[in-house]
Amino acid sequence: MQWPGRVCLRPCAAGPAAPAAARHRRLAQNGCLSAAEYGYACAVQESEPFPLLAPMQLLLLHPSQQTGRFLVKVRIDAGLCQGHGRCYDLAPGLFGDDEEGYGHVRSDGVVPAGAADDARRAALNCPEHAIVLIEGDTA
Amino acid sequence: VTADNRFARDLRDKRAGESVGTRSEIVTGPVSDWATDFSHTEPEWSDDPYPIQDDLRQRCPIAHTDRFGGGWLPTRYEDVAAIAYDTEHFSSRSIIMGNFRPPGDLAPIGGSPPITSDPPFHHDARKLLLPAFTKTAVSKLEPATRTFCHSLIDAFQGQDVVDAAADYAQHIPMRVIADLLGFPPQDGPQFRAFAQNTLEGINRPPQERVTRMSALFYYLRAQVNEHLENPRDDLTTFLINAEMDGRKLDASHIVGTMTLLLIAGIDTTWSAIGASLWHLATSPSDRRRLLAEPELLPAAIEEFLRAYAPVTMARLVKDDMRFRDVQMKADDWILLSYPAANRDPAQFDRPDQVIIDREVNRHAAFGLGIHRCLGSHLARMELQVALETWLERIGEFSLADASAVTWSTGQVRGPRTLPLRIHGG
Numbered sequence: 001m002q003w004p005g006r007v008c009l010r011p012c013a014a015g016p017a018a019p020a021a022a023r024h025r026r027l028a029q030n031g032c033l034s035a036a037e038y039g040y041a042c043a044v045q046e047s048e049p050f051p052l053l054a055p056m057q058l059l060l061l062h063p064s065q066q067t068g069r070f071l072v073k074v075r076i077d078a079g080l081c082q083g084h085g086r087c088y089d090l091a092p093g094l095f096g097d098d099e100e101g102y103g104h105v106r107s108d109g110v111v112p113a114g115a116a117d118d119a120r121r122a123a124l125n126c127p128e129h130a131i132v133l134i135e136g137d138t139a
Numbered sequence: 140v141t142a143d144n145r146f147a148r149d150l151r152d153k154r155a156g157e158s159v160g161t162r163s164e165i166v167t168g169p170v171s172d173w174a175t176d177f178s179h180t181e182p183e184w185s186d187d188p189y190p191i192q193d194d195l196r197q198r199c200p201i202a203h204t205d206r207f208g209g210g211w212l213p214t215r216y217e218d219v220a221a222i223a224y225d226t227e228h229f230s231s232r233s234i235i236m237g238n239f240r241p242p243g244d245l246a247p248i249g250g251s252p253p254i255t256s257d258p259p260f261h262h263d264a265r266k267l268l269l270p271a272f273t274k275t276a277v278s279k280l281e282p283a284t285r286t287f288c289h290s291l292i293d294a295f296q297g298q299d300v301v302d303a304a305a306d307y308a309q310h311i312p313m314r315v316i317a318d319l320l321g322f323p324p325q326d327g328p329q330f331r332a333f334a335q336n337t338l339e340g341i342n343r344p345p346q347e348r349v350t351r352m353s354a355l356f357y358y359l360r361a362q363v364n365e366h367l368e369n370p371r372d373d374l375t376t377f378l379i380n381a382e383m384d385g386r387k388l389d390a391s392h393i394v395g396t397m398t399l400l401l402i403a404g405i406d407t408t409w410s411a412i413g414a415s416l417w418h419l420a421t422s423p424s425d426r427r428r429l430l431a432e433p434e435l436l437p438a439a440i441e442e443f444l445r446a447y448a449p450v451t452m453a454r455l456v457k458d459d460m461r462f463r464d465v466q467m468k469a470d471d472w473i474l475l476s477y478p479a480a481n482r483d484p485a486q487f488d489r490p491d492q493v494i495i496d497r498e499v500n501r502h503a504a505f506g507l508g509i510h511r512c513l514g515s516h517l518a519r520m521e522l523q524v525a526l527e528t529w530l531e532r533i534g535e536f537s538l539a540d541a542s543a544v545t546w547s548t549g550q551v552r553g554p555r556t557l558p559l560r561i562h563g564g
Binding site: 082083084085088089097099100101124126 | 266269270272273274275437441498499500501502503505507508509511515516519
């Protein structure tokens, strides 16, 4: 799998300067975030050496195109969500708010065709890193 | 009218009087070295804190000061986040870094729950308020807010230069908060004085602060009494009737929360609207792009919140501890700078540039962790409506006099004088 190695220009676990990466790593270890998604998130976040590439990475280099895997489900880690509401602001078709403002995934969390970018955008803008993307194989 | 004996005794308890607690010597004047003597109350900081923060992040990421009885200033996102998440070692019992520390036994409730509360009390006190501040709940206030913004712009008729901070941005959150709490809308100017004393008056003599804080408490007590006589559908009546664990709230809890909503709801959003207009007035390309592509406004608002985050929080160190490479002492302040975190190059691509269509923007303008700004959805609604209405009605505008712009001091930063030349109107 070429994706994380090619695009994650700086090692994501690079110690003290990467708290977000540390949380990603923890999620990845817990089986909540696929390695590809982990690399993807880090790449977008840590594209500093080639900043102009960042928007293109969002469009061109997401894991499905690199690995043959595709986004199938999304969920919110209720232990991390603090109700910022970025998910239901950015992707109201996928996420809603409950009576206290915490985010929830509409329906069963299966991401409809064409909504994968919305799910990724929500995940990449959650200040608490509470959105978990789960990928499957294109079998 | 049923007598409510919760409000019978004088509400000016230890919070209002600042009678119990620790005072430190008031130190003002130019900062010798920001790494060892920082002060968020000096004009150099309020005029432009970002170069100071960028410098500190590189050479001394956890700066110290002996002012305010001693405190620390982390400027890296990582450290700000770690402290925000660590409610075990850092207390919220006071969140305004000044020369007065409330007594330790004020925790875990603090003077203005839930912002000044620590776990476990914090959870239930916050849970009580959350339903009133969801995106769905605050969207009901949108039409009235829009009408009000239009009326403010109507009043610009015949003027070429207007003060967008004093005559526009300021009034929007004042009106929204007055409506939420059920206070007379014409009391707005008093709210401004209360907020300025609380947030900007931290180096004033203690007796003056006590007198001014008392005025706020007398005002709120009068509002509570008025709501006891005439209950209605607003947050004041809600708080009077609310229960936690089957018990009605203490009077000090109710008045403390009303203080929070009044103070935290006004200066903050006023600052965010003002800073956004300041940016657009001074950045013609961004202004023209938003005028041409108004659908970019939500993303632009997030970027303004990142780049000009109005709110800095504070914490008190609970016990002597080591944090990263520094030895912190019990009751040391932490000046928790979300603005500094939001400009950390380790967290944000090109942090010093305002990129109004930024794709990845995990900014911390509304805080991180359990104290995420209760009013964030309200603030976003107000920002959207205020800026949308301004752009729609005013069109082209520019800074009339750069030297006349003034910024607030202390932990809430935004323009307080913002003369703009308006071309449309």
